[in-house]
Amino acid sequence: MPPHHHYQCTRTHQIGAILLVAATFFLTRLLDAPCTLSTTTGTTVRSSQHNLPQEPSLKIYVYDASEIDGLNELLRGRDGKITEEACLKGQWGTQVKIHKLLLQSRYRTWKKEEADLFFVPSYVKCARMMGGLNDKEINHTYVKVISQMPNFRLSGGRDHIFVFPSGAGAHLFKSWATYINRSIILTPEGDRTDKRDTSAFNTWKDIIIPGNVDDGMTKAGSTVVQPLPLSKRKYLANYLGRAQGKAGRLRLIELAKQFPEKLECPDLKLSGGSKLGRKEYFEHLRNSKFCLAPRGESSWTLRFYESFFVECVPVIISDQIELPFQNVIDYSQISIKWPSNRIGPELLQYLESIPDEIIEAIIARGRKVRCFWVYASDSEPCSAMHGVMRELQRKVRQFHQSAETFWLHNGSFVNRNLVEFSKWELPVSLP
Secondary structure: OOOOOOOOOHHHHHHHHHHHHHHHHHHHHHHOOOOOEEOOOEEEEEOOOOOOOOOOOOOOOOOOOOOOOHHEEEEEEEEOOOOOHHOOOOOOOHEEEEHHHOOOOOOOOOHHHHHHHHEEEOOOOHHHOOOOOOOHHHHHHHHHHHHOOOOHHOOOOOOOEOOOOOOOHHHOOOOOOOOOOOOOEEOOOOOOOOOOOOOOOOOOOOEEEOOOHHHHHHHHOOOOOOOOHHOOOOEEOOOOOOOOOOOHHHHHHHHHHHHOOOOOOOEEOOOOOOOHHHHHHHHHOEEEEEEEEEOOOOEEEEEEHHHHOOOOEEEEEEOHHHHHHHOOOOHHHOOOOOOHHHHHHHHHHHHOOOHHHHHHHHHHHHHHHHHHOOOOOOOOOOOOHHHHHHHHHOOOOOOOOOOOOOEEEOEEEOOOOOOOOEEEEEEOOOO
16 A cells, blocks of 8 residues: 655645635625616616626517518508608507617618517507508408518517507407417507406516607607606696596596595596696696506506606506516616505505605606616617617527427428428418
8 A cells, every 4th residue: 555645734725725715705795796787877777696687699680561561551551651750659659669779770680591580560559540450451461461471480480579569469460369479579568358368468478668758758958848846746646647437547536536635636538628738748747746657448557657757756556567677677666556456545645654855765766767768779778779679688599490390400491391491482371
């Protein structure tokens, strides 16, 4: 047996071991600590190391109206008379803004073969509201359009993006559950189970987007109205919207009759003398410390986003609401969510108990993140589009398949007749 060698443990070895243990301890604590995501616009969003978003690296192909028969109808209506300018207004304006911003995006590619995702532009909400398309035409045209997209069939639609900008969500396309139930849907609406048997929103594949706030309130510099100091606001809270026969909204109107000095809640109509003009609406909205956002025809409300630009604290009264960019925004720090079954004097008492300095702190935090509601270029470090791109990055897959696609030993994709992908004839059968 060879002799054992004994090494002397010197003081230097002991000090080195202690330093190694200390360095390991502090490095571990540093990696476990929450980090802060800061932007050049002053936005600060807390995030842990596990959900801190990386800079997107995806490539998106945007379909052009000239390459697919029927796509122009989804954009301009049956007679081609619907304009972008007309469709930029109202809550459906996000369909236009997202399309136009993607055309200028640094993530856009002109090559389908290198695209991670495919964007299908349409302004159907606007076209429907302006009489350019009816429900039957919308349904027929969507089916016609996607049947001319071989890449849609290749993935079963999993890498295709559709925007539905209103409370109706994807239900604007009546056959959505048959044809685009695997696709990525961008919508402000996360729940329509009050009117439908099922919701078109799927939290695992779809993305909640902010509503379309009036450009006059989001542009840099002078806005339609400026926020008022808390001391000059007339009301504790307000709700400025139509009742629409909804129980929560009707209870707020009755509550305002009991406490008219605290709650402003006129019974507004879509037209006529009880309709507020654009500037008048924001002047009323800024005159309260809290802006109430109850559920209406659907769970989301544009009033939630508008409140950040008049700097009143939004109070969500919509139990099923889904909010955008929850991986980076802590909504408990910038808003209040109140149970919809507890609308009454208790709500006003609670709001009245909150000191002004706390209200100011909530407003200040909201001021830092409201840039996420602004539809500006995705090159802006804080914008709705930058938030959407980060969410889309998480949807990118290395591989896509569908029930109607097959592949061979050499990596080529074929259909049921073993025809290679590049030779598929249009229209393709849909999965």
